[in-house]
Amino acid sequence: MDVDLVALGVAAGAACLAYAMAAAKVVKQYERGVVFRLGRLRDRVREPGFTMIVPVVDRLHKVNLQIVTMPVPAQEGITRDNVTVRVDAVVYFKVVDAADAIVRVEDYRFAVSQMAQTSLRSIIGKSELDDLLSNREKLNQGLELMIDSPALGWGVSVDRVEIKDVSLPETMKRSMARQAEADRERRARVINADAELQASKKLAEAARQMSETPAALQLRLLQTVMAVAAEKNSTLVLPIPVELLRFLERGSDPTREEEFHHEPHSVKPPLNTPVTNATAVPAMPDLPMPVVPESPAALSDPAHGGHESLDDGRV
CATH class of the missing domain: 3.30.479.30 (Band 7 domain)
Incomplete structure (x- = not known):
């Protein structure tokens, strides 16, 4: 009798344990439990944590709420x-x-x-x-x-x-690539034309400034020559102004320089203006300059245009 009671108690305990295991459910934090009892939806949604349902009667569906x-x-x-x-x-x-x-x-x-x-x-x-x-x-x-x-x-x-x-x-x-290339080229041309316009305005302003001071043009020329000569891989042909040659010629002749400094500077009349109260001076013909021979022996040579010796008595 006692053995039967013990066996019955063990069986009841096992049944209770199985029932508890079937009824116990765990809902995770990112889930929600939806319970259907005999096919009908229960109003209360089970929150995360431990929850109990009626085995065989209830069905628990877990729904993930994660993104x-x-x-x-x-x-x-x-x-x-x-x-x-x-x-x-x-x-x-x-x-x-x-x-x-x-x-x-x-x-x-x-x-x-x-x-x-x-x-x-x-x-x-x-x-x-x-x-x-x-x-x-x-x-x-x-x-x-x-x-x-x-x-x-x-x-x-x-x-x-x-x-x-x-x-x-x-x-x-390919069509879009050609379109993009054409658009880039158009923008490059517009930028280049704008740069040329701005440069032309600056050059015109510089030309007006240099026209007031002619020496600035000569300085600019020398600067350009220095910039080109720095490469040392080309031959330069430098035009020399006529005014510079006249200045150098006047500076090399001391007599003319002295006359230039001592004679009073008078305003010369224009070429076509008639001169009054002045004596006309006949124009001097252009005479050939005598050639000075390098030695006395060349004096008797007619090819040099010299005179014969005085012993002949002929010139």
Whole structure:
């Protein structure tokens, strides 16, 4: 009798332990528990931690509330300006209502994926190629709104949507490269023309300044010669002004320099002005200059234009 009681107690204890193990559940911090009792949804969602359910009667479904990163497969479409492109994107979403995510939709992950693909195709058809390449922020916001509107009824909130890559045909890439090259060349020509205009204005201003002081032109010429002569790999042909030659000639003749310093500087009349109260002086003919021989023997040589000896008595 005692043995039967002990066996019964052991069996009851084992049954209680099995019941407790079946009824005890643990919900993690990033999860929420949705309980169905005999197929009916319980109003209270189980919070993280230890919880108990009725075995066989209750069913606990755990829903992950973490943000899910879902890649959207590349979708091929035609833009509004008739360009064929392939666009792929990434969707970030999370569950905000665990009960709706279980009850309202069969598989919320698959539903969000299909909605993202259809919305991406729709946004491609409504946009132009330039918007897909340069105005992605606006397209991302529009795509997020298109996905988030039906997803709210599923207990899912779309955090953000990003267009990841836009694939273009090779012909379109070459056309865009030529367009960019032409635009760069146009900008280079405009900048070069602007530089030429500014340089011409500065040169005109410098020419007006040099016209007031002619010596500045000579100094500029010497500076240019020095700059070119620094290379030492070219031959320079330097034009010398006539005024410089006259100044050097006057400086080399001391008699003319003395006359220049001592004679009074009078204003000479113009060439075509008649001179009054002056005696006309006949013009002197141009006489050949005698050639001075290097030796006395050359005096008797008629080729040098010299005289014969005095012994002959003839000149």
